[in-house]
Amino acid sequence: MTARMDKRFADLKAEGRPALITYMMGGDPDFQTSLGIMKALPGAGADVIELGMPFSDPMADGPAIQLAGQRALANGQTLAKTLDLAREFRKHDQDTPIVLMGYYNPIYNMGVETFLDAALDAGIDGLIVVDLPPEMDDELCIPAVAKGVNFIRLATPTTDEKRLPTVLRNTSGFVYYVSMNGITGSALPDPSLVGAAVQRIKAHTELPVCVGFGVKTADHARAIGAAADGVVVGSAIVSQVAGSLTVDGKATDHTISAVTTLVSGLATGVRSARLVAAE
Amino acid sequence: MNQPLKPNSFRAGPDEDGRFGIYGGRFVAETLMPLILDLEAEWNKAKTDAEFQAELAHLGTHYIGRPSPLYFAERLTAELGGAKIYFKRDELNHTGSHKINNCIGQILLAKRMGKKRIIAETGAGQHGVASATVAARFGFPCVVYMGATDVERQAPNVFRMKLLGAEVKPVTSGHGTLKDAMNEALRDWVTNVDDTYYIIGTAAGPHPYPEMVREFQSVIGKEAREQLMAAEGRLPDMLVAAVGGGSNAIGLFHPFLDDESVRIVGVEAGGKGLEGEEHCASLTAGRPGVLHGNRTYLLQDGDGQIKEGHSISAGLDYPGIGPEHSWLKDSGRVEYVPIKDDEALAAFQLLTRTEGIIPALEPSHALAEVIKRAPTMDKDQIILMNLCGRGDKDIFTVGKILGMGL
Numbered sequence: 257m258t259a260r261m262d263k264r265f266a267d268l269k270a271e272g273r274p275a276l277i278t279y280m281m282g283g284d285p286d287f288q289t290s291l292g293i294m295k296a297l298p299g300a301g302a303d304v305i306e307l308g309m310p311f312s313d314p315m316a317d318g319p320a321i322q323l324a325g326q327r328a329l330a331n332g333q334t335l336a337k338t339l340d341l342a343r344e345f346r347k348h349d350q351d352t353p354i355v356l357m358g359y360y361n362p363i364y365n366m367g368v369e370t371f372l373d374a375a376l377d378a379g380i381d382g383l384i385v386v387d388l389p390p391e392m393d394d395e396l397c398i399p400a401v402a403k404g405v406n407f408i409r410l411a412t413p414t415t416d417e418k419r420l421p422t423v424l425r426n427t428s429g430f431v432y433y434v435s436m437n438g439i440t441g442s443a444l445p446d447p448s449l450v451g452a453a454v455q456r457i458k459a460h461t462e463l464p465v466c467v468g469f470g471v472k473t474a475d476h477a478r479a480i481g482a483a484a485d486g487v488v489v490g491s492a493i494v495s496q497v498a499g500s501l502t503v504d505g506k507a508t509d510h511t512i513s514a515v516t517t518l519v520s521g522l523a524t525g526v527r528s529a530r531l532v533a534a535e
Numbered sequence: 536m537n538q539p540l541k542p543n544s545f546r547a548g549p550d551e552d553g554r555f556g557i558y559g560g561r562f563v564a565e566t567l568m569p570l571i572l573d574l575e576a577e578w579n580k581a582k583t584d585a586e587f588q589a590e591l592a593h594l595g596t597h598y599i600g601r602p603s604p605l606y607f608a609e610r611l612t613a614e615l616g617g618a619k620i621y622f623k624r625d626e627l628n629h630t631g632s633h634k635i636n637n638c639i640g641q642i643l644l645a646k647r648m649g650k651k652r653i654i655a656e657t658g659a660g661q662h663g664v665a666s667a668t669v670a671a672r673f674g675f676p677c678v679v680y681m682g683a684t685d686v687e688r689q690a691p692n693v694f695r696m697k698l699l700g701a702e703v704k705p706v707t708s709g710h711g712t713l714k715d716a717m718n719e720a721l722r723d724w725v726t727n728v729d730d731t732y733y734i735i736g737t738a739a740g741p742h743p744y745p746e747m748v749r750e751f752q753s754v755i756g757k758e759a760r761e762q763l764m765a766a767e768g769r770l771p772d773m774l775v776a777a778v779g780g781g782s783n784a785i786g787l788f789h790p791f792l793d794d795e796s797v798r799i800v801g802v803e804a805g806g807k808g809l810e811g812e813e814h815c816a817s818l819t820a821g822r823p824g825v826l827h828g829n830r831t832y833l834l835q836d837g838d839g840q841i842k843e844g845h846s847i848s849a850g851l852d853y854p855g856i857g858p859e860h861s862w863l864k865d866s867g868r869v870e871y872v873p874i875k876d877d878e879a880l881a882a883f884q885l886l887t888r889t890e891g892i893i894p895a896l897e898p899s900h901a902l903a904e905v906i907k908r909a910p911t912m913d914k915d916q917i918i919l920m921n922l923c924g925r926g927d928k929d930i931f932t933v934g935k936i937l938g939m940g941l
Contacts (some may be wrong), residue, residue, distance in 0.1 A: 312840040313714060313826060315721045316564045322708055334838040360562060361825045365839025387562040387825065391552065412566040414728055419569060437566050438726040 261353040261381045261406055261429045264303060265464045265485065274481040276301055276526040277466055278519055279357065279490030281308035281324035282341050283333025284497055289507040290328070293497070293515050294345050298352045300516040301523020305345075306384065306488065309338050309358030316386045318441030324494040327505055335362040335371070339378040346379035355382040355408060355429070360396065368396055372403050382406030382429040390422045397426050410434050411457055420460050430464040430486065431457055441491030444470035444480075451483030474525030481529030489522055545792035545868050548859065553742020555862035561741040562825045566725045575743045577648050582750070587643060591751075594639050598672070599629050601636075601754065605762035605919075610889045618772065618912035620905060622922040623759045623787065626894065632924035633755060633783045634665035638734055640751035642669040645732035652727065653677040655734045656720040658685055658713035658779075659849035660692025661895075661924060662736030667701035669734075677701040680719045683711035685849055692928055710843050713853045717827055737780025738857035741828030745858050752786025759919060760790050771919040773798045773908065777901040778871065779815070779851035781860045783923035792868060801860060802904045804846035805873030815844035817856045818864050818871040831858040847876035847932065848896035850924070878903040883926065883933060895924030896932065 268275050278297050283290050297305055310325035310333050317325070342354050356375065363371045363385065375383070383400055390397075390409070397407040406429030414437060415423050424431065433453060435445045454465045467480050468488025481487045493515055500514040501507060548555040561571060581587040595601040604627065608620045625633040645653060653675045657663030663679040670677035679696055683705040686693055696703050709715035724733045738748040763771055774791060776784035778801040791797045806814030814820065817832045824833040826841055834842040834854035844854045863869040879896055882903035887893050894902060901920050909918055926933075934940070 313709070313718050315718045315827070316566075316725060318722075319708065326709075329840060336838075359825075361833075361835070361841070362839035364825055364830075365835065365837075386564050387828075389561065389563060389565050389568045391561050391568070410565045412564075414566050414569045416569065423565065434566065437728045439722045442726070 260351065264351070264353050265430065268303060273527055274484055274529055275303040275464070275466060275486035276477065276519070276523050277304040277306060277468070277486050277488040278302040278493055279306040279308060279488065280515070281310060281321065281328055281494055282338035283310060283328030283331060284324040284494065285327045285501055285505055285507050285511070286331045287333065287337060287341070289511055291341055291344055292512045294341060295348060296512050296516050297519060298349055300519035301526070302352070302519055304353045304355060304486070306355045306357045306490070307338060307342060309335055309356055309362060311359040311362060314359060316439055318439040318491060320441045320491040320495045320498065323498060335366055336374070339374050339380070342378040342380055353381040354379060355384055355406070356380055357384040358386070360385050360387050363396065368399055372400055372405060375405060376403060380405060382408045384408045384410065384432060386410070390425060393426050401426060401428060408432055413437050413453065420457065424461050427463065430466050431461060432488065433457060433465055433467045433484070435467050435469045438469070440469060442470055444472065444476050447479040447483060450480060454484050474521040477522045477525030478529045481526045487526055493518060542866070545863070545866065546789060548862065549742060549746050553746070555859045556865060557823070558830050558858035558861040559742055559745055560830050561828065562830065563741045563828045564725055566728060570724070570728055571741050573648070574644070577644055578743050578747050581644060581647065587647070590643060591640055595636070595754065599635050599639065600627065602758040602762070603627050605759055605766060607766070608890050611886065612909070614885070614889050615906060615909040617909040617914065618916040618918045619914070620909055621763065621771070621917060621919045623755055623919065625755055625783065625921060625923045626898070626925035630661070630665045630668050631927065632661045632665070632895065633752060633786060633921070634662045634736060635668065636754055636786070637736065637748050637751040637782060638662070638665040638669040640747070641732070641734045642673050642675070645675065646673060648732065650732035651675070651730040653732055653734060654680070654720050654723050655736060656680045656713065656716040657736065658682070658716070658852055659928065660685070660689040660696065661850060661928070663701070663703070664692055664695050664699070666734050666736070667696040667699035670701060671699045678723065679703050680706050680716040680723070682713060682716045683707045685712060685716070688932070689849060689928065691931070712843060713849070714841065721827070737782040738785045738859060739780045739827060739829055739831065739855060745829065748782050749785045749789055749859065752782050753789045755783065755786040755921060756788060756790035759787060763917070763919060767917060770794055770797055772796070772912065772916040773800060773918045775800045775802065775901045775905050775908070775918060776921040777802050777851065777897045777923065778818070778856060778860060779804065779853050779897060780855070781857035783921050785857060785859055787921040788869060799869045800904060801869050801871045802900045803871055803873045804844070804848060804851035804900060805875040806845040806847070808875055809873055812842065813845035814873065815846045815851050815853060816873040817854055818860060819873050821854070823861065826855055829858045831861045832856050832864070847879060848900065850895070850897040851900065872904060874900040874903040880933065880936065882906055892922070893926035893930070894922055895926045896929045897924055898922050
């Protein structure tokens with residue numbers, strides 16, 4: 257399973273451009289629509305899909321992703337159904353890596369072994385679990401890596417030189433550099449500072465370093481993409497979903513196109529960024 | 536759950552990773568990890584620093600009003616006709632509850648760490664008031680996150696916080712209650728990592744908070760132990776305290792955990808009854824999960840989504856519990872029982888009329904359990920209950936339920 261992720265980054269490196277990593281909330285606003293969004297993402301230019309697992313208490317997320325999770329839960333989304341989304345998607349696409357992103361409790365509730373087996377079966381390539389720092393690696397990271405599921409860690413501006421080796425230990429797939437202290441959906445940071453931070457991390461690891469938090473437009477994607485191996489876009493995408501819904505929160509016939517229009521623009525930005533950071 | 540082997544001491548936890556058995560830990564976003572490690576280092580220094588302890592003790596005496604009295608409730612004892620009932624009267628503290636014990640300790644740490652800004656979460660507003668109070672006393676700006684629902688039903692405490700110079704931010708995300716306020720405080724902290732100190736109000740959250748808050752609150756049990764020895768020459772037969780997050784309870788219980796002769800009872804909010812959804816009895820009706828930085832018993836659905844609790848008392852209205860209580864439950868050392876809204880309300884009225892003490896609705900839950908137990912015990916036995924807050928804040932809630940206009 258790790259192979260799909262490694263191959264994708266190797267291919268992009270050969271192409272000389274950064275990855276576009278798109279976050280979507282599983283089950284937002286409903287199962288079928290989010291499956292439609294997921295299937296449309298690779299065609300719109302997404303290289304990796306981060307699939308959000310909704311949680312009632314998303315402590316590191318801003319309003320856009322909080323609301324997306326609430327919409328999904330209100331429509332009956334569960335962790336099992338989020339895995340079903342991936343399983344359905346895999347019937348049509350065997351190449352695009354899928355990374356599940358969310359919080360630990362629904363996983364712990366399902367049982368770590370049960371979850372990992374189900375995730376592998378559904379074609380999941382990696383996990384980002386926000387509330388599992390390296391100090392908690394025994395919980396999920398080590399069992400996941402043992403089964404061949406990447407465990408992707410977040411590095412932040414508070415992750416100093418002393419702490420970086422701890423954060424990078426046991427991590428695989430790529431490193432997700434959160435470009436600012438704060439919650440998802442905040443303002444874009446200065447790209448030159450981001451570039452320096454990416455270089456600092458790359459001095460410690462061979463893994464691709466992807467950058468997220470604050471990327472909303474094609475220009476942002478180009479600027480950040482010039483300094484990193486990948487650009488993560490999340491809140492802007494779920495905001496497109498939100499903006500397309502009826503007043504009572506139902507999907508409309510332009511919900512999927514609202515997402516693909518944004519993602520196509522971001523993809524253009526990413527494809528025009530030279531991959532400065534990679535050698 | 537498997538019953539763990541009986542430990543040599545119930546007072547040794549947490550381990551160096553902040554765990555009480557499987558509970559506790561540090562389940563936080565990476566952004567917060569360095570802050571939590573800094574706090575742990577500072578706390579470990581402060582614990583054994585004579586100067587810190589002296590300043591804490593000085594403020595305890597002259598600012599909080601410690602030691603709080605130990606009071607023999609003679610009329611209530613006669614009314615119930617069983618065990619002698621003693622109250623540890625932490626409702627007489629400055630600001631009206633035990634919350635100030637913890638806030639004074641944490642503000643001293645914030646000062647030592649050179650922090651410039653205080654944030655806190657609050658449900659009923661008692662912890663918010665205590666945080667705003669110590670922030671005023673030490674000259675810190677203070678932001679208190681409070682669920683929008685609670686802002687409405689606890690207007691007097693909102694006004695007190697504003698008078699004290701704090702900014703009260705109503706939280707509308709989620710369902711606008713205590714857990715959402717805690718989420719929002721964590722979001723603030725993750726955004727303002729450089730200058731901000733987060734005063735968590737209960738013995739929960741990521742390590743070192745559960746241990747730290749317990750230590751600041753253990754003054755309750757240490758004093759009570761000495762006071763009861765002076766009054767009766769012996770230990771109590773039973774301790775009773777209300778548990779929401781569990782800070783007043785662990786403060787009373789901890790110094791007695793290794794005294795085998797002392798039965799210990801924690802009282803949860805049974806709300807409208809455990810058969811429905813409207814309660815906050817996470818230990819009795821929940822199961823282990825991970826929320827707000829620690830593993831502990833939680834009210835959650837089949838998918839691991841956290842439920843909203845309900846209690847007549849906003850201070851117990853939280854779907855989790857401090858991790859040490861989860862461990863004490865599994866180990867069997869402490870018994871946890873639910874008390875329903877109407878039982879707490881009846882206890883509130885009984886105490887008011889027999890002893891002339893208006894208790895907060897939180898310790899009214901503990902009192903309702905005392906009312907059940909005392910008559911079944913011998914007259915030479917002793918129950919020690921933590922009367923952890925006064926009821927001034929609750930008179931509007933109670934008035935409304937009893938149909939009395941104010």
